[in-house]
Amino acid sequence: MIYFDNSATTKIGDEVLKAVLDTMENNFANASSLHRLGYETEQKIISAKKGIANIIGGKEDEIYFTSGGTEANNIAIFGVCDAYKKYGNKIITTKIEHPSVLKCFNELENRGFEVCYLDVDNKGYINIDNLINEIDDNTIFVSIMYVNNEIGTIQNIDEIGKKIKEKNKNTIFHTDAVQAFGKLKINVKYIDLMSVSGHKIHSQKGIGFLYVKNGVRLNNIIFGAGQQKGLRSGTINSEGIIGLYKASEIAYKNLNENFEKTSKIRKEIISLKDKIKDMCINGDEENGIPYILSLSFKDVKGEVLLHSLEDKGIFVSTGSACSSKNKKDLSTIYYVNENNLGSTIRVSFSFDNTLEEAKIFNNTILDIIPMLRIYTKR
Known part of the structure; x- marks a missing residue:
């Protein structure tokens, strides 16, 4: 075959599978539990957050685990637009985003937001000058895919993020990095939010993370018992997180x-x-x-x-x-x-x-x- x-x-990696099974057997306790087993599981999750944050140049408290890229994109897009709608009504993306981004923008357009869908050239690149010209005082959010999932075009995310802030320092910049993480060196210096999925890098399905730069506000779209500072409530997927971290370590080591x-x-x-x-x-x-x-x-x-x-x-x-x-x-x-x-x-x-x-x-x-x-x- x-x-x-x-x-x-991707197929789950051997070392990742070993780490997942070990976690399921030995760290199966709910990380929110107050007893020793819960505490030990929580410490493993904290270590995973630190490790992932270090890979992307972020901080431990800027990592929020999700069920994958689609959920991370939804939390980022709806969370920001709801939190900042009193400051502006314009949001920008491209015409070639993943459906989990495009359909969020379609829905926000139905809700009354002014949406700009940027064209790309025949190689899949946006015109950065056109993007910057679209940004005004009313622009609260921009989402640009890091690597296109159909043809592999790599957008210059660092330059895009830097120029967005130069034009309007209050505009929040998000990138869907599902096809970039584990394959490119990434630094979040010019990124406010970033979505990642584990099953693209030999981890298991049902796990991903959202990077949220400190200071960026997100309104909840999920409500529950308040895990992960209330942004993403729900019982922590311990084995998924450990598997994702192991896969991330292997990918960036090699x-x-x-x-x-x-x-x-x-x-x-x-x-x-x-x-x-x-x-x-x-x-x-x-x-x-x-x-x-x-x-x-x-x-x-x-x-x-x-x-x-x-x-x-x-x-x-x-x-x-x-x-x-x-x-x-x-x-x-x-x-x-x-x-x-x-x-x-x-x-x-x-x-x-x-x-x-x-x-x-x-x-x-x-x-x-x-x-x-x-x-x-x-």
Whole structure:
């Protein structure tokens, strides 16, 4: 089996699984309990918060654990907009955000907020000058994805954050870093809020975190017994947090090595362009993150190609697993040629993948595409 769908989810790592099982067996107590077992569990969670904060250049009390990226995005967006609505009514995002961001903005637009959806170029980049020109005294919130989950475009988040504050120091800046954390070195100096999901970096599903810079106010969207300073009430997911921290440690310990390895895999697959006609690389071929690659093949339906590869034991996707069941993902039209909208697959990698797997993928594509094109023209 060759698994090239790591942007949808990753297989839990062996060391992560060991840490999770150990926590479930030995630190199963509720971290809010006052007895010794609860205290010991709480101390492990505190250590995990410190470790994650250190990775991103933040502080322990700025980390809030969530069920994943979608919840973190919702808490950030609705929490800020509700808390700051008396100071302004304008919010800004891009047209190519993950659905868990875009649909929040759609809902806020329905509630009366003025929403600006920024265009991107054919490589998926925003025009930073256009963003800054949109910011005024009425702008309370901006959300820009760190790494695009479809084509791997890396936005210059540090420059964006810095320029936002130069234009309006009171504008809150959020980034969805689900596809960036564990793959890029991140520092939150110019970021007010950041969303992360564990199952993209070989941790388990159902765990993530939201970074909230001290001083940023969020109104609750979840109410309960007041855990995590009341922002995200609910029993702490101890094993999830320990697994997320272990996965984060491993990812950042091997950050450069993993980046180099996946870069070689990506480069090998890009070499297909020289061997097959009418193949297109979507996004920034030279500078996109090496973990994600979007490919279009003229006269081939992406879903048919996906299942043809599946028959050969190769697993890819036609795009984001969170939106692939939609009949039309409107965000895709901004960086995929209209003629290739139905002819695109996404291959996404992790440090578990090998260069040999990429070569097998290429040979399989070279066999499959001509046959599928013949079938399509019948």
